[in-house]
Amino acid sequence: MSRRPMNAIGRSAWRRDGVAKVTGAETYASDVVLPRMWHARVLRSPYAHARIESIDTSGAEALGAVCLTFADVPKVKYNERIVSTPPYLYRDRYVLADKARHVGEAIAAVAAPTEALAERALRALKVEYEVLEPLVEPARAMRPGAEPIHATVRLADAEVPIEGNIAVARTIELGDVGAGFAEAAVVLEREYVTSRIYHAQMETKSVVCRPEPDGGITVWPTTQSIHNTRQLLGEIYGLPLHKVNVKRVAIGGTFGSSIQMNSVIPICVGLALKARRPVKLVTTREEDLYDHVRYQTTIGLRLGVTRDGRLTAGHMRVLADIGGHNIQAYPLLSVMAGWWASLYRLPAMKYEGRAVYTNKTPSCAMQGFGNPQVSFAVESLMDELAEALAMDPIEFKLRNYVGLGGTFWGQGPSVQSIIRSDGAPELLRVGAEKIGWSARPAAGSATGRYRRGVGMARGFHTSSAGAPKPGEVIDYTGALVKINEDGSVDVVHAMMDHGGGTLDAIAKIVAEELGVPADRVGISPVDTRTTVYDVVTHATRGVYAGGAAAQRAARRAKAILLDYATRVLGIEADALVIEPDAALGQGVIHCPAVPDKRITVGALAKLCQTNSWGSIAAVESLRPVHCPPAFVTYFVEVEVDTETGAVTTTRAAIGSDCGTVVNPDLARGQLEGGLSKGAGYALYEDARWDAESGELLSRGFWIDSKVPAMSESPPLAGLETFFATTWEPTGPFGAKGIGEAATNPCAAAYANALANALGIRFRELPITPEKILAALQAAR
Amino acid sequence: MRRMIRIRVNGEWRELSVAGNALLLNVLREDEGLTGTKYGCGIGECGACTVRIDGEPVLSCLTLAVAVDGCEVQTVEGLAVDGRLDPLQEAMLDTAAVQCGFCTPGMLMTARALLDETPAPSEQDVRDHMKGNLCRCTGYASIVRAVLEAANRDGGPEMAPKPPALGAPRRSRGAPRTP
Amino acid sequence: MLTFTNSHLLLGELDYVEPASVDEACALLAEHAGEARLLAGGTDLLVQLKLERAEARCLIGMRRLPELRRITGEDGLVLGAAATIRSIARSALVRGRYAALQEACEAFSTLQVMVMGTVGGNVCNASPAADTVPALLAFDARAGLRGRHGERAVPLDELFVGPGRTVLHADEMLESLRLAPVSAGTGSAFLKLGRVAADIAKVSVAVRLDREGEHIRDCRVALGAVAPTPVRSGEAERALRGQAPSAALVQDAARAAADEIRPITDVRSTAAYRRHAAGVLVQDAIRRAWARAGGREIR
Numbered sequence A: 001m002s003r004r005p006m007n008a009i010g011r012s013a014w015r016r017d018g019v020a021k022v023t024g025a026e027t028y029a030s031d032v033v034l035p036r037m038w039h040a041r042v043l044r045s046p047y048a049h050a051r052i053e054s055i056d057t058s059g060a061e062a063l064g065a066v067c068l069t070f071a072d073v074p075k076v077k078y079n080e081r082i083v084s085t086p087p088y089l090y091r092d093r094y095v096l097a098d099k100a101r102h103v104g105e106a107i108a109a110v111a112a113p114t115e116a117l118a119e120r121a122l123r124a125l126k127v128e129y130e131v132l133e134p135l136v137e138p139a140r141a142m143r144p145g146a147e148p149i150h151a152t153v154r155l156a157d158a159e160v161p162i163e164g165n166i167a168v169a170r171t172i173e174l175g176d177v178g179a180g181f182a183e184a185a186v187v188l189e190r191e192y193v194t195s196r197i198y199h200a201q202m203e204t205k206s207v208v209c210r211p212e213p214d215g216g217i218t219v220w221p222t223t224q225s226i227h228n229t230r231q232l233l234g235e236i237y238g239l240p241l242h243k244v245n246v247k248r249v250a251i252g253g254t255f256g257s258s259i260q261m262n263s264v265i266p267i268c269v270g271l272a273l274k275a276r277r278p279v280k281l282v283t284t285r286e287e288d289l290y291d292h293v294r295y296q297t298t299i300g301l302r303l304g305v306t307r308d309g310r311l312t313a314g315h316m317r318v319l320a321d322i323g324g325h326n327i328q329a330y331p332l333l334s335v336m337a338g339w340w341a342s343l344y345r346l347p348a349m350k351y352e353g354r355a356v357y358t359n360k361t362p363s364c365a366m367q368g369f370g371n372p373q374v375s376f377a378v379e380s381l382m383d384e385l386a387e388a389l390a391m392d393p394i395e396f397k398l399r400n401y402v403g404l405g406g407t408f409w410g411q412g413p414s415v416q417s418i419i420r421s422d423g424a425p426e427l428l429r430v431g432a433e434k435i436g437w438s439a440r441p442a443a444g445s446a447t448g449r450y451r452r453g454v455g456m457a458r459g460f461h462t463s464s465a466g467a468p469k470p471g472e473v474i475d476y477t478g479a480l481v482k483i484n485e486d487g488s489v490d491v492v493h494a495m496m497d498h499g500g501g502t503l504d505a506i507a508k509i510v511a512e513e514l515g516v517p518a519d520r521v522g523i524s525p526v527d528t529r530t531t532v533y534d535v536v537t538h539a540t541r542g543v544y545a546g547g548a549a550a551q552r553a554a555r556r557a558k559a560i561l562l563d564y565a566t567r568v569l570g571i572e573a574d575a576l577v578i579e580p581d582a583a584l585g586q587g588v589i590h591c592p593a594v595p596d597k598r599i600t601v602g603a604l605a606k607l608c609q610t611n612s613w614g615s616i617a618a619v620e621s622l623r624p625v626h627c628p629p630a631f632v633t634y635f636v637e638v639e640v641d642t643e644t645g646a647v648t649t650t651r652a653a654i655g656s657d658c659g660t661v662v663n664p665d666l667a668r669g670q671l672e673g674g675l676s677k678g679a680g681y682a683l684y685e686d687a688r689w690d691a692e693s694g695e696l697l698s699r700g701f702w703i704d705s706k707v708p709a710m711s712e713s714p715p716l717a718g719l720e721t722f723f724a725t726t727w728e729p730t731g732p733f734g735a736k737g738i739g740e741a742a743t744n745p746c747a748a749a750y751a752n753a754l755a756n757a758l759g760i761r762f763r764e765l766p767i768t769p770e771k772i773l774a775a776l777q778a779a780r
Numbered sequence B: 001m002r003r004m005i006r007i008r009v010n011g012e013w014r015e016l017s018v019a020g021n022a023l024l025l026n027v028l029r030e031d032e033g034l035t036g037t038k039y040g041c042g043i044g045e046c047g048a049c050t051v052r053i054d055g056e057p058v059l060s061c062l063t064l065a066v067a068v069d070g071c072e073v074q075t076v077e078g079l080a081v082d083g084r085l086d087p088l089q090e091a092m093l094d095t096a097a098v099q100c101g102f103c104t105p106g107m108l109m110t111a112r113a114l115l116d117e118t119p120a121p122s123e124q125d126v127r128d129h130m131k132g133n134l135c136r137c138t139g140y141a142s143i144v145r146a147v148l149e150a151a152n153r154d155g156g157p158e159m160a161p162k163p164p165a166l167g168a169p170r171r172s173r174g175a176p177r178t179p
Numbered sequence C: 001m002l003t004f005t006n007s008h009l010l011l012g013e014l015d016y017v018e019p020a021s022v023d024e025a026c027a028l029l030a031e032h033a034g035e036a037r038l039l040a041g042g043t044d045l046l047v048q049l050k051l052e053r054a055e056a057r058c059l060i061g062m063r064r065l066p067e068l069r070r071i072t073g074e075d076g077l078v079l080g081a082a083a084t085i086r087s088i089a090r091s092a093l094v095r096g097r098y099a100a101l102q103e104a105c106e107a108f109s110t111l112q113v114m115v116m117g118t119v120g121g122n123v124c125n126a127s128p129a130a131d132t133v134p135a136l137l138a139f140d141a142r143a144g145l146r147g148r149h150g151e152r153a154v155p156l157d158e159l160f161v162g163p164g165r166t167v168l169h170a171d172e173m174l175e176s177l178r179l180a181p182v183s184a185g186t187g188s189a190f191l192k193l194g195r196v197a198a199d200i201a202k203v204s205v206a207v208r209l210d211r212e213g214e215h216i217r218d219c220r221v222a223l224g225a226v227a228p229t230p231v232r233s234g235e236a237e238r239a240l241r242g243q244a245p246s247a248a249l250v251q252d253a254a255r256a257a258a259d260e261i262r263p264i265t266d267v268r269s270t271a272a273y274r275r276h277a278a279g280v281l282v283q284d285a286i287r288r289a290w291a292r293a294g295g296r297e298i299r
């Protein structure tokens, strides 16, 4: 692969689905309408913890509704996120619950000709519960003798018991931790508490299912993975996969909330099969608020460092509150260890993670999957250590960070690779210049009512879950590239685009590889029947893995094309090149040494068709064998009103090392979006539960999760994004990922900026005016 | 109670039979097939359902259909005229202000209303006007840029005026552009 | 026990009527005895119906009552009950002279809600956090009520009984709000703290000062979201009245207000924070109002 000038990659253009999205023509799952379609509603538990004694559906049926209860659904325990390999899949749920484990748990469902009628039928269902002690807080759930939220779960082929409501635990120890701490001149130990925040994706989870005459089903879901949805539906409903067709439709944001097959999907399928007609299920915001949150964690962190600023040892203890179901606690504990191990070199480290079931909304991945939590703790403590050593935090971090040649744990201990591109120093240098780092005030030196401070934090996310040997995580993808009879190109790829521009990037990669103009590459509408497997759009793997598979397929299609060109032009394929010709709107195949021998891709493709030579298409699969870190660095400046505790973001400089920047404008959008979500995590957002009832204190109001609006984003003049000039040798055209990295260190940057402004460290998220004021009053 | 109402949707008079409790959002999406207008929360908090009624940005999730009898309703589908995008739509694409796109229709309606009323808004005007439209993807900066950019284009003297849209609310000027 | 509501829809049959006069509206209210509700902008009522915190069989629309949307300047300021928040924020009669009211309207969380929501709805919904109410209290607003049996005027601070409750009879509606005239020496300000900009208040304060030379001749200090209803702080007003403002005086007034209120801890904030922040906002609002009244900078 060479670093030749590129024609498609690195250029901004209207996104392919852009016109559809600005004209209202784009189809999301909630927009799908089918003939004879009925509407579904789900009955949700009002209790945090309860046994279901009985369900009487007669009233609903009298209204003409079709009802679904535990008795109707297959007794197949499943785990909704089949990204882990089977030995690490903890299966603990059925399509409808055998027991209510959180407020909002799906107990039964109805379908009727209209949603209004379905709602009436829902209210005619009579459920008797035996209410159990709500174990809303982890401490209560772990208390000896507490009622088990799950007595057993299914792991591989066995039912395994759950003790003390601990869903999983994981300990990792490397090196001699005791000796490491003994060598340290300074040891600091702190506890960090992160919040449960709501993904707040704009589209509530939705699905439409149509039973087919052949006994199969077609499904239009909100999901990050059409293939995993298909496999799970096949498994649960005992359908052969060729009869389960899952369509890709646009998704109105997800941020991890649809990494799993959403629980409403199999419910809708069950109803459609029973009603023998299409059924649509669009959740309300009230329901969605009870459906998913980011993992809440308490992190105890101890780090030792020598006088000259070398880390000697670390000890991290994590307690993750996972809610009522174990969607991915095992990988969470693994990746959190990995993020920590990959931030800074630790000659000795001990990691102890535990994940506890509680009677709350189940947690799932949310942008960064454990990384924002770890980064908040580590980047805060590193800042504090630098202060203790009287070192510049940038210098201290550069001395210890894991960079070029280091080992990166992209997905816990089983997914490791060697770092081959490293923009971290560049990001720190450029960001420091942009924010005026050297001119920032000494911590706590500001006076007056309004005080400004500058904070910095760095981090990364993995690009894919690729590794030299298959581990606990599946990362597998594939693509079909075909060249049409006019020289345009179809890319058939199962990957989802959550809005970040993954599919546009893939189209550009294909255009670049083939040498055709980017606007002649189309992304085909797809479903699971017409695509090869892709695991899921997550782990910032869209461009790095999905793009690489498409590139591989394009390369093979190109080889086929050039073979035919040899036939026509009489020139060896190796001597031919394809270059885009803007005037022709075509790729042109030619031999630089023999200028008169040329043919457009379209003319050649047409010849292939009319002469029946064969189609120009290739399908390729790919398992990435590396997982390069996409580094990111945040510098933020805040202003605090010390009378009210109100914080405003006055400036921010966010740098990303995503290797080659494939979509420049969309990459900037990823960083700006990362800031907004990161600021929400740092300052505003928190989903709070009543400790007794297990209800959300927000009581249906989305506003109470305090998603930042336009007024919270910093002024345009104060907002800078920039990119490192790196090239990832293992990535398509030097690219790696960006998406999740874009938010990971943000909360820590805010905490550090506040420490700089006020001389006070905040270790619990969100850092609200209430907490700031209380801390200021305590300090006075 | 069902009642006949007449509303002018994107320039076309429509006669509809609606129930007393029918919400404009659902009438537009289900009866009129205009699914560009989105449900995000149903209670006024997100702005995804914003449409224009007699030019004003209004939440269709909190509007009874019977209460807009006789009104002019514009949805995102009514922004482009004869297949030509509104300068605001183009600016949204030019600045990559569209990611998942679920907030986009509501954003466009609020922003168009702003520009029609305040052709040269300041950045602060844009933020004040649009804080009721949530977007979880973009972090808003690109949307602010798009609105400011569209304001420039709307007023640009080099632009030829658009043909007046049939019955559409007061519209801005702009020339077609290709990506 | 929690009910999962369905904000996709309005459940339940609804009748919708548009009376042509206020009298007709009152008659309809009486006729439907408790089952009819006035629908202004619907930004409170429809939310409450959707979240099943209110019930109604009949909604009475006010579109055919244009006189209720009027804003006039006779003998003070008269706001028709159905005047939208946005129309008040942009009214030339309001700007400058009733600065606190304008600021309160502009502090509304979103443009769409300002376009739809009305001052009458804001008042009659009787939320302790209603933004216009502290400002209206600062201008001694009187609520003009009309029912089947005639009209009455109620001082706004006597209108509220508790959260969501007013003294309105079942057949009564709010017609107008009459604000006291202001003089050249009047200055006012409204300040609000939310969790994010697009939010209802966790604390709000409105202050009106009438300046006479270096002294405060008369004043109002009103607060929102710190008690079961929006409240005036009599103690703060007493502290200020007749005095020449100084830093110490402003602090005393703020302390008096903070001591007088009864804030609670809820999902939006804590009682302690509200008490402190209320004091801060009172000070800030006094300083602004005084400057607007033409007073010299307070030291």
Ligand SMILES: Cc1cc2nc3c(=O)[nH]c(=O)nc-3n(C[C@H](O)[C@H](O)[C@H](O)COP(=O)(O)OP(=O)(O)OC[C@H]3O[C@@H](n4cnc5c(N)ncnc54)[C@H](O)[C@@H]3O)c2cc1C
Binding pocket: B043, B044, B045, C037, C038, C039, C040, C041, C042, C043, C044, C045, C046, C047, C081, C082, C085, C107, C108, C109, C110, C113, C116, C117, C118, C119, C120, C121, C122, C123, C124, C125, C129, C130, C131, C132, C172, C173, C174, C175, C199, C200, C201
């Ligand atoms: C997303 C969102 C954000 C909001 N933000 C704010 C905010 O920042 N600040 C704030 O103060 N409020 C806010 N609100 C609340 C609401 O918008 C305001 O209270 C608004 O002023 C209500 O006016 P309306 O015309 O919509 O009232 P409606 O909902 O139509 O009516 C409210 C109540 O008053 C009654 N009513 C209306 N008019 C009359 C009348 N003339 N006589 C007697 N009774 C009457 C109705 O029957 C009903 O009970 C918000 C609401 C939403 C949904």
Ligand code: FES
Binding pocket: B038, B039, B040, B041, B042, B043, B044, B045, B046, B047, B048, B049, B050, B059, B060, B061, B062
């Ligand atoms: S759906 Fe109407 S504001 Fe959210």
Ligand code: FES
Binding pocket: A202, A252, A253, A499, B097, B098, B099, B100, B101, B102, B103, B104, B134, B135, B136, B137, B138
């Ligand atoms: S683009 Fe996704 S919510 Fe705005």
